[in-house]
Amino acid sequence: MLARVRDASDAALVVAIGRFHEDALAEAYRRHAGAVCALARRLLGDEARAEDVAQEIFLRLWNTPERFDPDRGTLRSFLLAQAHGRAVDVLRSEGSRRRREERDARETAEGGYDIEHEVWDLAVADQVKQAVATLPEEERRAIELAYFGGRTYREVAVTLGTPEGTVKSRIRAGLKRMRAALDDVGVGAAWSE
């Protein structure tokens, strides 16, 4: 089937996973588990729970690879979206009020919600950092609190003391602005299939 898993495209890997090729899953894991864990760790604050999320996400990929549609986006963003959703579920579930408090304490210790440098620095690609830099402060902050803090837009509204509708539209506008900025520098090429 796959001559060399290392050379295979993500889409080809997923097809192979659908045919129960464990080496294809191993390659997908090698490529993307680091990012999945790092995002989960960012939201949940500890390595063990982050690894639990990674385990679930890759098992999901093994059990239902058909959920990935290469026309909809990259495998990386698919796995990160799954990991983010799962981490948010964990964060909001019973018994994790403590984790949310830890998250708030962590963010406060890191200088309030002014953790722009740490959080955005993790987006390694320069073009992505440039795109983030195009955002007005309030859009960047809303996205950061929601995405990296695992908060609902209502909770972000409370944190910022801003109306809910404003937070919603800032998130949406910020994401659109970043997409446009990334298109400008050619990063969006993957979308135009």
Add this chain to the structure above:
Amino acid sequence: MERVTEHEELASLLGAYALDAVEPEEAELVERHLAVCPRCREEVAQHREVTGLLGFMGQEAPAGVWDRITASMQEAPPALRLERVGSAKPGLAPVVNAGATASRRRRMLAARPVAALAAAAAIVVAILGVQVARLDHRTGVLKSQVTALAGAPAPTSAVVHEALAQPHARQVALKAPGGSTPALDAVILPNGTGYIYNSHLTPLPTDRTYQLWGVGPAETISYGVLGSNPSVVAFHAPSDVQQLAVTSEVASGAVHPADPPVAVGRLA
């Protein structure tokens, strides 16, 4: 006119939705809309691509987790596949060389008899749940079914995770009256298959059991006994169920709930 406003209202949620930053009821609204609106689907996909780029490239994949994944693959039964979300592109589904894959699956199942047993057991538990609901006037039958349930291995948590991933899965948090944190959670799929999980219920003495009830518009029916210390249990719910409730009963279960419930949850 009104349709445009409604659409705009929903569209205003798309950014937050893509960041998992909406309430469960809002997520459900958005998902229903996405099922019928390609433009909004495209917008959400683009938002997710953007956030995908924000992650964290270049980290090493952690070592120990892979072993846990392969170990879990031994447990998770490939034969038990819940309702599939249709892929947008039919061509993506691999054209299976039926012979080769079937023999690979047979080899895998032969090597992991536990997997097939767990799959069969999960189905048995689900069917038993239905039987209890239908035969709730006959406690003698209930008792023998409880015995059968007790011997059946529980559905795996992988099955529950998969159910939770389904876009139209309905999630319910069951809380004690006056309580703020859930005592247990449940998920119900569109086909009626349900699972309780995340149970924090206090273990009962072995002569008692927890029992799950479904409250519909016309009646309350039993969805089965959960055991004295439930972890993950399958059940079946009809489509018009409005609330779930858990009571504590004698070990053979009850035909009607005797005491007020220990936990109740309303379906969104």
